[in-house]
Every structure is written in C-alpha cells, then in structure tokens.
Amino acid sequence: MINEALPNLWMRHLALAETAWGRSWLNLQVKQECLRAAWECHGPDTAKRLFDVVFSLIVLMAIGPLLLLIMCLIKLEDGGPVMFSQTRVGKFGTEFKMYKFRSMCLDAEQRLQEVLALNEHREGITFKLKNDPRITLVGRWLRKFSFDELPQFYNVLIGNMSLVGPRPPLPREVDMYTPAHRRRLAGQPGITCTWQISGRSNIDFSGQVKLDVTYIENRNLLMDLKILMQTVPAVLSGRGAC
C-alpha cells in the first residue's frame, strides 16, 4: 500500500526504477545509506575512542611535572611504592588493572576487614568511609582533590577505560550485583560519570546504577564534554570527594 500523501515521489521513484541509469542512481543512494548506517553504528564509539586518546595524551603531557611531584611526596612519606594497581571490572565483566597513586598505608588490604563494619553505604555493595584510618597524610590531600586518580589517564590511553563512563567496580562488589546492577557494566568504565558530578560518593548504590544506566543509554560526545567540564570544578573544590 502506497501512502497517499506521496504520489509525486512515488511516480518519480517508479520512473527512475524503469530505466537502467535510474536504477544505478537509486543504487548509488543506497551506498550513501551504507555509509550513513556504518557511521550511526560505529561512528560515536570511534569518535569517543579518538577523543579519549587525544585528550588523555594531552593531559598526561601537561600534568607531567605534577605527577613527578606527587611521586616524590609519596616516596618521601613512607618509602613505599608510589603506584597502586587494583583489579577492577570493566565492560561486560572483563577484569583489568587500574592504576592509582597510593593514598593508603602499606598494609591497607590486610586492615580492610577492620574497617568494613564502619561502611557508610547502607547496601554494603560499595564501600565508603569518610575518615578511613588507613589513609596517609599525603593520601588525604591527594584524595581531597582526586589527584590519586590521575594515573587513570594511562588506563584511558591504553583502552581499558574511557574518560567518561561508570566507575569500574571491584570484583568483590560485582559478586554482590543483581542482574539489574550488572547493567552498569554494559558501558566502557570511565574516570568520571554523572554521579560524580551530581553528589559524588554521597549517592547510594541504587542511585549510582540508575545514573550509570541513564548515561549508557543516552551518551554522546557532547554529553561527555559537559560531564568533563562539570567534573573539573567539582574535583578542584573537593566537593563530596571520598
């Protein structure tokens, strides 16, 4: 059945389809459709990855001296390792090593059980404690401005993280996830996301999942830029940082 509102277009289409050159012309339009469909399917992801690589390279070069200063401060404080790598869960549950500056004492993992009971997050999936006794002096300052997260630009550069995306959880947290919670693993994890700029770690876990899923469903480059721009003042003011 042909829509009655389009008789002229239909007649033109028929006329073109009746001639060899007309069919070639119509087939050429299909090639355009192929390119458009390829862009719609893969373009946004490619653009996001390109943006991640360029942005993280520029940031790593720009903050090089700051990174060196932080390394020296951590080393001078207790002589322990400067970097801290932690297994995190990325897109579709794949595990990777996420890098951070060490902000806790050397036996932090062993002392985890001591502080788990003091968790401020009610659901117990994620862990938050404002005055964690394991945090060092330099670590407290690093965490205030989220400087301990800066090495994650390297994770972005090598492709296991993105600039904007749901924060990668720990494997023990993922073990407690329900199928609905696992939806936040459908996107590439990132350094910052919507919940970091809209209240940060004060939001409970269900609220985080809701915000993360909304981001995954609606993400685009413009939204990423907005989140990045809103993250800078939120981080520099130390608002809500853990």
Added chain:
Amino acid sequence: MNYLLICPGARAHVRMPGDCPLATVPLLGQTLLEYWLSHLAMAGTREVTILADTALAEIQVLVGGGQRWGLKATVQAEVRELTVAQATVKYSRQIATATTSNPVVLLDHFPGIPEKPLFETHAGFFATLEAWIPHANTADRVGTRELRPGIWVSHYANVSPQAELEAPCWIGRHARIGSNAIIGAGSIIEDGAVIDQAAEIRSSHVGAGTYVGKFGSIHESFAWGDVLLSWRTGSAVQVPDPFMMCALHAQRGPTVGMLGKLTELYARNKVDAELLWKNLLMDREG
C-alpha cells in the same frame, strides 16, 4: 550447579541469514545463547558448559568466559550435535543429579517457552519470535523501552515522527525508520536495519543491517540482507536491486584462507596461550 547448553547445528526445515549458526543469530537484538545465559544467571546458575559442533570461534568470542553474566562459561567442541540424552550420559560427572529441572538444554527454544520450538518451520519460528517480544527486554538488558503498550524501541534507534508504529512491534538499536514508513503489528526490525521513506513492513522480521528501500512493502516474510523469504510458504527470492532491499554491511564469511584459519586457531587456544604468556614469558606477579 553446572548446566549444559547444546548449540543446535543446521536444521533442514529452517534457513538462516548467511548460514549463520542457529545459536548466534540475532533475535530481537540478542542471540539465543545470550538469552539463555542471562536466564541461567538470573536463576542463580554459576557454571555453564556450551557444547558446539560448528562456529566455535564465533561462540567463544560471544560468550568470553561468561563474565558478562557473572557465571563461568566454557565452550566445549563436539564433532557432531549431541542429543539431550547423549549429552546427559557423556557429561554426567559435570552436571548435578539432585535437581528438579533438567540441567541439559538443547537451544531450540527461548527460555521458559519450551512448547514453542524455533527451528521446526518458518511459520513456527516467526510465531515464536512474535511471542518473545514482551519477554526480550530482560532485567540485565540496557536501553530498550516500551514506548507505548506493545511498541518496543531500543536506544539509538531513529524513528521519524511521521512514521506509523503499530503494536506489537520491536525496533532494534541503531535502526532507522524513515518518514511515512509503516511498521505494522507483529514486525521485528533488528539492530542497524534501515526502513526507508514510505516503506511498509507487516508481520515480518527484518534482519540486522538490512536495508528496505523507499516504497518497499514486506508482508509475512523474513527480510535478511537481499533474501526475502515468506514464512507462510517457505519460498525465497534473492532481490537483485540493492535499492529495493540489500545488506548494508558486507557479511563476514566463515573462516577462509590461511589468515582465517590462524584466527580460529588462536581463538580456540586463546586461554592456553595467555596462560603460557603469563607463566613462562612474563615475570610472575607477586
């Protein structure tokens, strides 16, 4: 408890687009294997073994280690498709016996509706797909919304405001519906399909990445790339002109040539290769 999922081989009565293995054909945006893994994970299963006699590399890539669903999944190669009884005997050690439900499943139906087999007739296949529309949006799935009762639209789908949608229908991710197009009741538009201006789809399944041209009219059929197959009669036709109907993306054929064979060999031995790399060639981590 360990579940055994048997991937079906070819079925004489049902043709699939591009001779794709039955368990990995996208059906409402996900493969049958994904629906089953999701269903088992939600039921609390922790370990699944997938038995496959074809397209091992493809299945391995799709499943990974099962991390996506929070379970441990392994793909086991078989020389031919086993029946449920044969698989039960062969893998009796791996599956728990003290259970009410059968832990061996042949993937020829959607989870929860064994009375509706998928691969017996084309008409049955379509009827089952239609019946699955309200159940396809599983709890662990992202981005599919019921726009109006019975009308399911996935994220990044582009539907013209002038298009007409009739319930029940399903529109996949990155699908595009042009102006004045009609998506009639019982239509399923898979991911990345394009329904151009004033085209009309009724009681049909438009495959992933299929283009339906302007003023095209598809009724009671499967439109997969350039192949149009009537689910009522089973007759098929290859459409010669791309402007009427075609595949938007070139189909990636089965592994051909030396490079294809090497890729499949690597995929089959990926886990062993990674272990070797970690333990012999790299410094052991503390």
